[in-house]
Each structure stands twice: as C-alpha cells, then as structure tokens.
Amino acid sequence: MSVLVYVEQAEGKFKKSVFEAVSYAKAIADQQSTSLTAISIGDVADSELTELGKYGASKVLNVSADQLKTFVNQAYASVIAAAAEKEGADIVVLSNSFSGKGLAPRIAVKLKAGLADGAVELPSTDGKFSVKKTAFSGKAFAITELTSANKVIALNPNAFGVKENATDAVIETFSADVKQSDLGTVIKEIVRATDKVSLPDAELVVSAGRGLKGPENWGMIEELAGLLGAATACSKPVSDADWRPHSEHVGQTGIAISPNLYIAIGISGAIQHLAGVSSSKVIVVINKDPEAPFFKVADYGIVGDAFEVVPKLIEALKAHKG
Amino acid sequence: MKILVCISNVPDTTTKITFTNDNTEFNTSGVQYIVNPYDEIALSRAIELTEGGKGTVTVINVGEAANDPTIRKALAIGADDAVRVNAAPRDAYFVAKQIAEYARDKDFNLILTGRESIDYNGNQVAAMVGEFLDIPSVSIIKKLDIDGNNATIEREIEGGKEILTVSGKFVASCAEGVAEPKIPNMRGIMSARTKPLNVVDAVDAEAVTKVTKYETPAPRGTVKLIPADQTESLIDLLHSEAKVI
Numbered sequence: 084m085s086v087l088v089y090v091e092q093a094e095g096k097f098k099k100s101v102f103e104a105v106s107y108a109k110a111i112a113d114q115q116s117t118s119l120t121a122i123s124i125g126d127v128a129d130s131e132l133t134e135l136g137k138y139g140a141s142k143v144l145n146v147s148a149d150q151l152k153t154f155v156n157q158a159y160a161s162v163i164a165a166a167a168e169k170e171g172a173d174i175v176v177l178s179n180s181f182s183g184k185g186l187a188p189r190i191a192v193k194l195k196a197g198l199a200d201g202a203v204e205l206p207s208t209d210g211k212f213s214v215k216k217t218a219f220s221g222k223a224f225a226i227t228e229l230t231s232a233n234k235v236i237a238l239n240p241n242a243f244g245v246k247e248n249a250t251d252a253v254i255e256t257f258s259a260d261v262k263q264s265d266l267g268t269v270i271k272e273i274v275r276a277t278d279k280v281s282l283p284d285a286e287l288v289v290s291a292g293r294g295l296k297g298p299e300n301w302g303m304i305e306e307l308a309g310l311l312g313a314a315t316a317c318s319k320p321v322s323d324a325d326w327r328p329h330s331e332h333v334g335q336t337g338i339a340i341s342p343n344l345y346i347a348i349g350i351s352g353a354i355q356h357l358a359g360v361s362s363s364k365v366i367v368v369i370n371k372d373p374e375a376p377f378f379k380v381a382d383y384g385i386v387g388d389a390f391e392v393v394p395k396l397i398e399a400l401k402a403h404k405g
Numbered sequence: 406m407k408i409l410v411c412i413s414n415v416p417d418t419t420t421k422i423t424f425t426n427d428n429t430e431f432n433t434s435g436v437q438y439i440v441n442p443y444d445e446i447a448l449s450r451a452i453e454l455t456e457g458g459k460g461t462v463t464v465i466n467v468g469e470a471a472n473d474p475t476i477r478k479a480l481a482i483g484a485d486d487a488v489r490v491n492a493a494p495r496d497a498y499f500v501a502k503q504i505a506e507y508a509r510d511k512d513f514n515l516i517l518t519g520r521e522s523i524d525y526n527g528n529q530v531a532a533m534v535g536e537f538l539d540i541p542s543v544s545i546i547k548k549l550d551i552d553g554n555n556a557t558i559e560r561e562i563e564g565g566k567e568i569l570t571v572s573g574k575f576v577a578s579c580a581e582g583v584a585e586p587k588i589p590n591m592r593g594i595m596s597a598r599t600k601p602l603n604v605v606d607a608v609d610a611e612a613v614t615k616v617t618k619y620e621t622p623a624p625r626g627t628v629k630l631i632p633a634d635q636t637e638s639l640i641d642l643l644h645s646e647a648k649v650i
Contacts, residue, residue: 185544188532197613231613267541281564387633399637
C-alpha cells in the first residue's frame with residue numbers, strides 16, 4: 084500500500100501546481116501511514132526530479148521512453164496505472180489540470196477506482212474514505228465517498244497550497260511497455276503564450292466585463308495584471324462578443340478558478356459568473372453601480388468608474404512597488 | 406459518418422442550488438432542467454459535421470423517463486435520433502460503462518461529450534468511455550475538424566494550446582469554441598416530436614463513488630467599501646490586511 088502522484092512536466096520543468104499536488108499526496112500518505120512515490124513522464128533532468136523530495140516524495144519513477152516525450156493521453160494513463168500496480172499504490176493523485184482531467188478518468192477505469200476530481204481538501208478517513216470536491220460550478224461542494232479499493236484524486240489548483248516536507252528522493256528509471264494502440268493521438272504543435280500567467284492556476288487574477296465598453300480599453304487591465312503578476316480573465320458577454328478569447332471566460336460555463344485574489348472590474352456579478360469565482364480567497368469588486376450584486380460577495384469594493392479607478396490603482400501599485 | 410453525442414440533464418444555469426434531507430439530496434423542487442450547455446456545443450458541432458447528408462447524429466442519455474423532455478430538446482436542435490439508457494445515473498463510472506456498452510457494436514466514427522456537466526463538474530465520462538472501448542480520448546477541445554478518417558483537434562493546455570491529430574474512432578469532450586450552440590427553430594421543435602427516442606435497458610455495472618453530503622460555500626463577511634477618492638488605500642489593504650499582494 085502506498086500513494087502515487089503523477090507529476091506533470093512542461094518543457095522539462097515542474098510548475099507550482101505540481102509541487103502542490105505532491106504536498107497534498109504526501110499529506111494523504113501520512114494519513115495512511117505509508118510512503119509517497121512520484122512518477123514523471125518525459126525529459127526531466129535529475130536535478131528537477133530531486134526537487135520533488137522537498138515536498139515529501141521519497142521515490143521518483145522516471146519514465147523517458149522515446150514515444151512518450153510529448154503528452155499522449157492514452158499511453159500516459161497506461162504507464163501511470165502500470166506504475167500504481169507495480170508499486171502497490173492504491174491511491175493515485177494528480178493535479179486537476181487540463182491534461183490531468185484527461186488522464187484521471189482513464190486511470191480510474193484501468194484500476195477500477197472511484198475518482199474524485201476537483202478535490203479541495205484532504206480526504207476524511209473516519210471509516211469511509213470521502214473527498215470534498217466542487218459541484219454545481221462552485222455553488223456547492225459534494226462530499227464524495229470513494230467506495231472502491233483503489234482511489235484516484237485530482238486536486239484543484241490553489242486548494243491545498245505548497246508545503247515543504249524535506250525527504251531524500253531516490254530516482255529510479257521506470258520502463259513500461261508502450262502499446263502501439265495507445266499512441267493514437269499525435270501532437271503537431273504546442274503554442275504557448277509565454278508572456279502571460281496561465282489562468283487556471285494563477286494566484287492573482289484581474290478580470291473585466293462589459294463595463295469596459297470595448298476591447299480597445301483592455302490596455303489598462305493588461306497593465307494592472309502585469310504589475311501584479313496576475314492572469315487576465317473576463318465575463319461571458321465579453322468573450323461572446325469576441326472582445327477577449329474564450330479561454331479567459333470564467334464562470335459557470337467557462338472555467339472555475341480559485342485564486343488568492345480576484346479583482347472584478349465592470350462585472351455586475353450574475354449568478355453564473357459568481358459560480359465560477361466564488362471560491363476565490365479575496366474578492367475585490369470595482370463597479371459604478373452600487374447595487375451590483377457582485378458587492379454582496381466581495382471582501383473589498385470601490386463604487387466608481389473603472390476608467391478613473393483603474394488608472395489610480397495602477398499609479399498606487401507603482402508607488403507601492405517603489 | 407455516424408456521431409454519438411452524450412447529453413446530461415442538468416439544472417438551468419440560473420438555478421439557486423439548495424439541498425434537502427439533512428443536505429444529502431439536491432433539492433429538485435421548482436428546478437428547470439436543460440441540456441448541459443457544453444453538451445449543446447458538442448451536439449452543434451456534430452450537426453455541422455453531418456449536415457447535407459454527410460452523416461447522422463444520435464444523442465444518448467443515461468437516465469429515467471423524466472429526462473425525455475431534455476432529450477427531445479436535443480432532437481429539436483437537430484439530432485436525428487435518440488437513445489435513453491433506462492437507469493438512474495449512479496456515478497460517472499456507471500454512466501460511462503452504459504454508453505460504452507451501447508456504442509461498442511454500433512460503428513460510431515466519433516463520440517462527443519461536453520467538457521463537463523455543470524452539476525457534478527466531472528470531466529470523466531468522455532475519457533472513461535474511451536478507456537472502456539480502448540480508443541483514444543481527447544479532453545477539453547476547442548476546435549474539431551474532420552477530413553475523411555483523420556481529425557485535427559485543438560486542445561486547451563495551461564497558458565496555451567496543443568494541436569493534435571487522430572485517425573480512426575475516438576472520443577472528445579468539447580468546450581467553447583468548438584461550435585456556436587444552435588437554437589432550435591420551429592421546424593426542429595415540430596419534428597422532434599416524431600423523431601425516434603429508443604429506450605434501452607441498462608447493462609450490469611457498478612458505481613465506485615457515492616455523494617454522501619453536500620455543503621454550500623461559507624457566507625462571506627460584509628464588503629469593506631473604499632471611497633473612490635481613496636483608491637490607493639486598496640493596495641495597502643490588500644498588502645497588509647488581506648496579505649494577498
């Protein structure tokens with residue numbers, strides 16, 4: 084019995100959300116009085132793999148088969164499930180990232196495991212193994228019991244935090260047979276917007292809505308986000324009107340996020356929008372309508388015109404950063 | 406080309422979510438049900454890909470007879486026929502098994518779902534169906550083009566996108582961008598009444614998860630309003646009080 088965590092790499096590096104998943108998996112391993120093994124697939128330097136020990140992984144399985152250099156959902160799932168079986172791991176943890184969302188269900192079927200995706204807390208283990216996960220697009224949480232012997236958990240970004248737990252990580256090469264039939268998808272191109280903070284795992288988010296009046300006015304939003312090191316987001320009407328790309332749309336039918344700080348500018352706060360952002364730790368609302376429903380769920384609010392308030396915020400932030 | 410689109414019956418997006426029976430059951434009283442919005446995107450793309458006699462679209466739902474009005478909505482949007490697997494959907498594993506077993510011997514070229522259902526927010530069924538059928542699955546796609554036996558797909562990744570190809574049968578879960586959701590017209594609504602809606606028995610399958618309780622988010626305190634002429638103090642509060650910057 085042990086816990087296995089899949090550590091997703093991007094261009095040979097691990098992101099903060101990976102260290103968070105390792106920290107979370109280590110806490111589960113402690114609950115179960117067992118050890119934590121990590122599995123990495125693709126080209127990652129030993130120095131980067133060793134980093135995983137800092138968060139509690141005592142063993143790191145390194146898979147670097149030629150066919151697995153880039154992400155292939157089906158084959159990666161096979162390798163992770165094979166590693167779980169070989170290690171005798173009955174709990175598999177992943178980050179609930181875009182790739183994690185594709186992998187977790189396949190691993191769950193291979194291991195005949197219950198899957199809790201969008202986990203926000205450590206499992207409770209008083210007789211039943213239950214995981215709290217988001218439901219109804221942020222309007223509620225579902226305490227979900229995993230009734231199977233094997234279990235798969237996909238952790239939401241920013242839900243647990245990164246926790247150091249220094250362990251010496253032993254790196255082992257793990258070779259898995261790759262079936263040709265598992266290689267059905269072929270990546271042709273990866274496009275990364277390198278100058279921007281990725282929205283789903285951003286700690287700070289600056290978001291704007293119809294109150295901005297048009298796409299030409301997003302300069303100040305980008306500037307504010309840039310100064311904060313924040314990701315940019317928008318409301319549904321804005322992405323529907325093609326002022327901003329769909330990938331920035333947060334809300335019930337967009338993506339749900341839970342950053343430490345969410346600044347909403349010129350967004351009224353319809354129930355569908357609130358659903359996607361209500362688990363943000365701190366919410367700031369800037370809106371000229373004092374009756375905007377968003378103020379009811381905000382921690383800080385400024386009733387004022389975005390075109391006056393935002394430039395002042397930018398100045399204040401520049402002064403703050405000195 | 407034969408396309409199977411999996412649809413969920415979910416509460417309307419404006420629903421205020423409440424629970425009954427000591428927070429162990431979702432309160433369905435007064436709730437309007439709709440086709441899951443992401444499934445509508447998948448359905449709309451399936452219709453576009455088969456328009457002009459290029460193929461057929463079948464929608465499948467796992468649920469009880471109460472779901473029939475939602476299934477008829479999918480037919481009104483433009484699906485050719487529908488299948489309802491007659492069983493209460495116990496969990497994603499159970500539902501995926503039902504869909505996979507229905508599809509196994511039916512020769513569908515493509516199986517589509519929405520990126521997630523807006524009730525349980527799982528993004529599980531598509532990849533599970535792929536695994537049960539041992540065919541590729543691609544989750545959260547933004548673009549789907551088909552040319553004969555080959556598909557080109559754009560998939561979202563953190564901070565960017567991935568463009569990939571796949572040949573032969575596969576499963577994909579669709580997000581915004583794949584298609585504009587189609588709105589049923591009068592002709593569609595009329596013809597939906599007479600299109601086939603076949604009810605089939607469920608296969609034996611287990612559930613591996615069970616929701617034992619629901620919680621609603623803790624209410625937030627009251628908002629601290631900052632006068633517009635003291636905007637700069639917000640930065641101080643975020644730094645020294647909220648400690649987020």
